[in-house]
Amino acid sequence: MDQRDEQEFAEYFVARREAVRRTAYLLCGDWHRADDFAQTAFVAVHRRWRKIRDKQALDAYVRRTLVRAVIDESRRPWRREKFTDELPESPASDHEIGDAVATREALMKGLRRVPPRQRAVLVLRFLEGLDVTATAEVLKCSEGTVKSQTARGLTALREALGDAIDDLRPAS
């Protein structure tokens, strides 16, 4: 890339790095791995910077690369996610930390128990704020699939959280 392209990429990187890191964190639940996934996505964009004519589609390209990287990683045998009731680290009691932190911890634990693809749908819709059409575009699937994955993801999240977060209880 020439100097101008490098400058454009640097500006885009500064503007989007933290958002991409947060998305990666909710997808994988670990900041170190989130940085790896985010860097992988930015490297992919940097390598194809001159080939991407529509700069407005950069965000979609980064999201797609990120989600694919996380899902692919979760499928690898040595990274395959296992659902277990016993966590490797015993959580601190709720009275030792604030309610906000407890809610955050509960949400992250619940997300870890949601299957990767459903988790990606939830993150894209509720963190990134994408609608069904945009989410389907990022995941390269139909809108019906996005809707069904959203419903199943929320159900799995509710089951994982139990009564930890009242806001996720289905409206009766």
Next chain:
Amino acid sequence: MDEQKLADLFRDAAHDAPPASFDASDVRIASRRATLRRRNSIAAGTTLVVVLGFGGVVAGMNWIGQDKSSSSVLGSGQADDNKAQSPQTGSATALEAQPPQSDFPGDPSTQGDGSTPGSTGLSTSDRAVQGCAGVDRELADALAGELSVSPEQAQPPTVTCSPDSRSAAFKIDGLTITAIVTPRPFEAPAGAEKVRTAKGQDLYVFTQGDGQLKSQARRFADALAPRF
């Protein structure tokens, strides 16, 4: 369920992010490294394809060449049992294309493949087709010794005889002395001396013309008979 509250929960969960462990320069370095790795893999793949293709072509040409050479060997008229007859079949492929060697050095060959021991000069190929049309070198040597002349002066007789006969003639000062060894009946000219040879064949010696040795045909016949 309030989607807005759920969105707030998601944003709040990822709110307190630690400092990033990478920056733009790290991305650039990793990008260049990945590009270089991809180019190297493409170059290695291309090289492998070229090497395999070249090796395949060379192997194919060798295979075709071997096929042709084996076909030419089989078509050279040499039967497989010739290899068993040859006492020196160290390299069957090399020897197959050559005429078979004679197992018995003393046996006169009729294939024109070598000289007969005891004879000098003219090859036996001449004798194979001649009868009295050519000079038998062994007989010429013996007769030249009796005449005290050079064997190189030998010449074919002017008479005809059977193809399995051996003959030689010398012309000395207008006198032609001819010797013929034949296993078959021979109509010799008048004055010819006939003697039985050691091998049971008939030796005829006669002279034509006029010269000092005209009356000595019998002496030459007696001298040559034990040798044939």
